[in-house]
Amino acid sequence: MLCINTLIITEQRSFSLLRESGIFSTLAKILKGNPRCAVKAAQVLSEIAKNEEMKKPCIEADLVPTLIPLLESTDQEMLLHAGRAIGRICYDNRKLQEELVKVGVITPLVRVLTDYPESDPLVHVDLLALCNLADLDTAKEALSKTKVAEQLVKQLRRAENHEKLEIIFEVLQALAENDALKVQLVEAGVQEVLSEILMRLQGSSQAENTCIVKAASDLIVSLLLGGKKTRRHTDISDIKKKKKSPLDLPSSLLLSQLTDTSATYGNCERMVQLGVIHQLLDLLEKHVESEDISVQHAALSALRNLAIPVVSKVQILEEGVAERIQTLLRSEMPPVQFKLLETLRMLADGQADAAEILGQDPMLLNRLVQWCSANDHTGVHGEANRLLASILHHNRSQEVVKAIQEAQGVKHLISMTTSEHAAMQNEALNALAIASAINLGTFFLKESQLVQSLHKLLQDDNTSPEVKYNSMHLLCSLLNSGNLILICLHLCPNSPVPGPVCTTAFLYSNKESASSCTCRHTFILLMLSAKEKQR
Known part of the structure; x- marks a missing residue:
């Protein structure tokens, strides 16, 4: 204990001597007027700024405004030490960070990523600086006018160690709160890199990999949702207790977030165009026999959400999703059955082609009739009836009416007219009116x-x-x-x-x-x- 106290006293004495020595004004003069010694001066300053007590004297000596022009240098060592010094002095100081953005620090930071993408030490310092600034609205606005999204996606693709991945994900998560940057990230192909990361880490039991998968899932959610990010955090200890694979839990978590009502049509349409639908269906087919229904339930909720825009419905149908999704008809889990029916009804909404596909599928109609009789689960019972009515409403062909009649589905529509819900009564009455025209x-x-x-x-x-x-x-x-x-x-x-x-x-x-x-x-x-x- 005596030795520790002695060290603390010695350290404090050293700091006091440094402040009194006038070293900060000397360093400022060297940085401004002595190019040959400026690199070493920046290195000394970056080491001094490691200590919390030394930050205030650096600020009082106006060293930050002196360091900023050095970020325009083409000397990588200068960029490295100047960047470190600025980052350490301004860390956790919002006022100084705002000043940095105002004087244009964003442009040289992005330039470093563009000009020196393979210099790991320099990129590391640059990413830390962006991480400190990315939460500022002014910084996001400035970054949206650059090509930072493209550069960050490139760094994400080449990142190999967990520390670098975590820093990049933290920056991307902050930037994804800005609509303009969100679009730029998608256009830069961030979703493809995220998919590669998830596939690469699938099956890993390492806690570090689990954190990366969770970060990737959170980022996809932020890209899909409008407005501020919405996250649901799960501790690694909880994952281990539930004994789920590291991919399954984040997948379920990710997919369930897609049902958020703030999801924008534009983002949903982009994700459909990028092939997310078939990845969801692959995930569903993989888990269809699983007793753990969380992934199936969440994936179907995501599909339903993505199928809301009319443009998405058309593309989904063209890709044969209506046929693929019916493989889930064999599920015996009521929550999965309910979500499946809800998703199919959303696909049929306003789409005569989808209604025709569904209305002429004997296996689907027979399953629907079974579920219409499932009085032990009112949700499944109600959704099955509503899907029957929706099929008739959106496709008024004689073939569909005949198929539903042969499957003995009409009697369930008639029973639906006595529902306690007026909306369901009206749906049934309208469907029967259409069917009556076919005799x-x-x-x-x-x-x-x-x-x-x-x-x-x-x-x-x-x-x-x-x-x-x-x-x-x-x-x-x-x-x-x-x-x-x-x-x-x-x-x-x-x-x-x-x-x-x-x-x-x-x-x-x-x-x-x-x-x-x-x-x-x-x-x-x-x-x-x-x-x-x-x-």
Whole structure:
């Protein structure tokens, strides 16, 4: 202990002597007016600035403004020592860092990466400097006007040791918060390098590799998301406890982040164009039999998110994703089933071609009908019904209607009209109205109790106006097809107009709150019913 105290006292005495000696003003003069000795002066200054107590005298002597012009030098040793000195003096000093950006330090820093990309010591110092400045908005703005993204991607590609990778990832993560820099990084091909890193480190159990994979995953998330970065941190100890491979956990973590509602259309479209979709599908197929559903669930969530933009839907369909994704139909995990159905429904949204592919796949339709009966999992049950309705809504071909009817899917749409959710009721009613134009068959309609279901909807005061309107629209469509009349006559043969329909139409036409559209439907309904009866 005595020796340590003696060393501390000696060190403090040395610092005091340095300050009193006038060395800082002497170093400043050498840096400004003696080119031959300037390199050594910069080296001495960089060593002095290692100590926290020496930073203040360096600042007071205005050594930072003196050092900045030296960054324009073509002497690599000068650049190395001047860069170190500036970095050490300004470390953790936001005010000084802002001043550095204002006086234009960004340009020479990027130039060093461009002119000396293979000088490891120089690049290391340069990256540390960028790392210290990258969190500043002013620095990001200045960097967005340079080709720093291209140079950083090159350094990321050639980086071999973990320390360098970590520094680069820290810089890239900060820059990815800026939209302009984010685009530049993607255009520079950062995603390809990240993919190579993830593939290279797959299967490694080293903690250092796990950290790199995590950093790469976080960066991809930041590239996909709009606005500020969103990260979810997981300790290495947690990874070991769960006994997952180092790639699986970051993959699940990465993919789950893609569901964030702040994901921008532009970024999603770019990722689709870069082939991310097939990588997700490869990951899904690899884990389809796994009991751990985190990766499957997260990947499907990511696929759904990426399929939202119309442009992405078209490209996804052209690449055959609709067919590939159906390999997951054999999954017995309800959360995976739910996400699969949700993703397929998003693919079919507004896309007649996708709806046709899905609507004419016997295996998919049979699985859908099974899931429509899955009352033990309401989420899967509801999504299966909604996908059936969506297929009919977005592809109105006779072949699709026939295929769904043969798979016995129509009865589930009819059951869906009694859902407690108005949105699902409307989806079912609209789908049935489309299907009725293809002629669903008198016997089937009779057995399905469709008329009775519509009758209840129209009589119930709690039914929303939109649902009642769509119910009347479906009744009119059925009447035009000629099938409903026969069923109604069977139910009420002695009535001048069919019993349930007549009663409902009469009651609803007298509602004061009835809209003009609904009244028109009611009138048409009564006229068609009476006309058919007179035959």
